[in-house]
Amino acid sequence: MRGLLATLLIVLAGMAAAVEPDEILDDPLLEARAREISRDIRCVVCQNEPIDSSNAGVARDLRLLIRERLLAGDSDDAVRQYLVDRYGDYVLFKPPFKPATYALWLAPFGLLALGGVAAGMALRRRGGRGGAEALSAEDEARVAELVARYDGDANRKDI
Amino acid sequence: MQRILVLLPILVVLILGGFFVWGLNPDRDPNAIPSALISKPVPAFDLAPIDGVDVPGLASGDLAGGEPVLVNVFASWCVPCRAEHKVLTRLATQEGFPLFGINYKDKPEDAKAWLEELGNPYLRIGSDESGRAGLDWGISGVPESFLVDATGTVVWRYVGPIATEQAQDDLRQALAAARERAGT
Numbered sequence: 269m270r271g272l273l274a275t276l277l278i279v280l281a282g283m284a285a286a287v288e289p290d291e292i293l294d295d296p297l298l299e300a301r302a303r304e305i306s307r308d309i310r311c312v313v314c315q316n317e318p319i320d321s322s323n324a325g326v327a328r329d330l331r332l333l334i335r336e337r338l339l340a341g342d343s344d345d346a347v348r349q350y351l352v353d354r355y356g357d358y359v360l361f362k363p364p365f366k367p368a369t370y371a372l373w374l375a376p377f378g379l380l381a382l383g384g385v386a387a388g389m390a391l392r393r394r395g396g397r398g399g400a401e402a403l404s405a406e407d408e409a410r411v412a413e414l415v416a417r418y419d420g421d422a423n424r425k426d427i
Numbered sequence: 428m429q430r431i432l433v434l435l436p437i438l439v440v441l442i443l444g445g446f447f448v449w450g451l452n453p454d455r456d457p458n459a460i461p462s463a464l465i466s467k468p469v470p471a472f473d474l475a476p477i478d479g480v481d482v483p484g485l486a487s488g489d490l491a492g493g494e495p496v497l498v499n500v501f502a503s504w505c506v507p508c509r510a511e512h513k514v515l516t517r518l519a520t521q522e523g524f525p526l527f528g529i530n531y532k533d534k535p536e537d538a539k540a541w542l543e544e545l546g547n548p549y550l551r552i553g554s555d556e557s558g559r560a561g562l563d564w565g566i567s568g569v570p571e572s573f574l575v576d577a578t579g580t581v582v583w584r585y586v587g588p589i590a591t592e593q594a595q596d597d598l599r600q601a602l603a604a605a606r607e608r609a610g611t
Contacts, residue, residue: 312460312567325532326567329558354470354565356463 286323293335302335305347309334310359318361463565464573464581469498470563474553478535480542485527485553491579495605496525497598498573499549500561502533503541505569511588516548518595522602528552531561531569574601577609 287306293299303320309330311322319327330351337347351359363369403411449455464470469490476484490496499515501508519526528549530538535554542549555561564573567586574583583601585594 312565315458315460325558326562329562333559333562352463354463354563356461356565358461358463 286321286327287331288328291328291331291335293339298335298338301344302331302338305334305344306331308361309348309351310361312355312359460567460586462581462584465584467581469573469575469579469581470560472553472560472563474529474555474560477530477533477538477542477552477554479539480535480547480552482547482549483551485529485551487579489527489551490575491577492525493577494525494609495574495576495582495602496527497602498527498529498564498575500529500531500564500566500569500571500573502531502569503537504533505531507588507590508570509545510590511570512545512548514588514590514595516546518589518598519548522599524602525550529560529564530554531566532556532558572598574598574605576605 287303293302306320307318309319311317311319311324311327311330313324313326314322317327319330334347334351337350342350348360357363357369363372365373469487471487473486474484476482485498490498497515497519499511501512515526518524526548528551530552532555534556538552538554553560564571570588572585572589573581576582582605583598585597587594589595589598
């Protein structure tokens with residue numbers, strides 16, 4: 269049972285990444301960085317899959333390219349920039365914060381603020397209507413009479 | 428204030444409607460990948476000729492030759508390239524532009540046989556066996572074509588075979604624009 273589970277886990281782990289044995293770097297630190305970067309790079313063939321788990325030929329080439337740049341001493345950001353220079357921001361799953369993407373990043377906050385203002389206005393208007401005027405003496409008397417009558421009815425039922 | 432609130436639903440409908448008009452437009456290809464290369468100089472690369480094919484190789488320096496050229500990325504193993512080949516051959520003669528090729532991830536003997544079978548319309552072909560130059564051009568597959576203007580700037584890109592009327596018209600338009608700019 270335990271062996272079966274272990275086998276299953278190993279097979280599943282293999283499915284999660286498409287990295288082939290011959291791509292893996294000898295240095296585990298560099299390899300870890302390469303995996304980290306490639307998880308955030310979009311495969312340009314299968315579009316919604318990161319190159320880390322894509323079996324497309326171009327994805328493999330890009331994985332090898334990332335490792336080559338890392339071996340050449342590039343920082344993680346330099347490697348990402350290298351890819352962006354060739355494929356555009358499109359290859360990044362997380363778009364950078366810059367003038368062209370302000371709307372993308374800031375729109376949710378703008379909408380929240382808009383909703384907040386609308387809600388605030390609605391609440392204020394309702395509050396203003398609620399605290400109208402006090403009851404007149406006549407109305408007070410009528411309310412007292414109704415309450416008394418109701419209490420009387422309730423007592424009668426109890427008996 | 429009340430009057431502005433009355434207009435609000437109309438505004439919402441207009442915004443949503445505009446979004447639908449854009450989103451449901453049959454001419455829009457949601458899978459189209461924006462190219463990072465447009466309006467940029469061609470990437471630096473230097474490719475040797477294919478063994479046994481008697482046209483020279485291709486390097487970045489060959490692409491700023493004073494007139495617009497079409498760079499076509501092709502491979503013998505690519506079926507749509509076969510469909511595109513005839514169209515490109517005809518267009519290159521008809522429109523009179525130099526056609527350069529990048530032979531992507533291909534074995535030299537296969538490429539040679541393919542060109543012998545279908546004819547060779549390319550003035551220069553760079554052999555990109557490793558696919559590295561393809562990455563520098565930012566391609567996602569073959570075939571792919573780039574129009575490079577007289578100064579060596581990429582001005583137009585087409586992903587997939589240039590076979591449909593629409594694609595050919597697009598190319599003619601981009602070519603005319605590039606020529607006009609080169610002329611002035």
